[in-house]
Amino acid sequence: SQTIHQWPATLVQPVGSPLSLECTVEGTSNPNLYWYRQAAGRGLQLLFYSVGIGQISSEVPQNLSASRPQDRQFILSSKKLLLSDSGFYLCAWSKGGPSGANVLTFGAGSRLTVL
């Protein structure tokens, strides 16, 4: 069976500090990978998605970046955090290839507070 791991679960960072959130998927190959952010009381905002190693699509221009160094590893980074980066970050995967029936499976989430 497939599993998705995301860490760290919680972090508190000062403004201007770097960020690295990591996500790995097990039990599948060539998944589509996603990073979402969820602000309190709002819908999920797609930040980045990837259909393969080194292939990253950015949905929202900001000070965040993503990388996919291995097939089942997805990393969200920032060089300098802003207060507005606070939120609940979710990694997700789905089966590769375009299909309306591809269900997203989410990691447990990372709650980031920037002070």
Next chain:
Amino acid sequence: GQNIDQPTEMTATEGAIVQINCTYQTSGFNGLFWYQQHAGEAPTFLSYNVLDGLEEKGRFSSFLSRSKGYSYLLLKELQMKDSASYLCAVMDSNYQLIWGAGTKLIIKP
């Protein structure tokens, strides 16, 4: 633009039935999803509809009308553990998911 509308919050009684509506306007349609999200946790998949009609899965059912751009999630025999947010999402013609803001469901004993 693309838009998903669902009520912000609903309240229901344990043991009762509740219907959560979702209307959408998107560029194309490749299916509609419902997810459940408990407070502080990640969303989990509930249902997927791509054809008109009702899909039943235990106490939960999901309905779709593509001509009306409308779906609902029906929860029967409500339990306290059903207290959560319910997210509606539509996959558009580019296979991108458009998310609603979610409906917070409060169950009272």
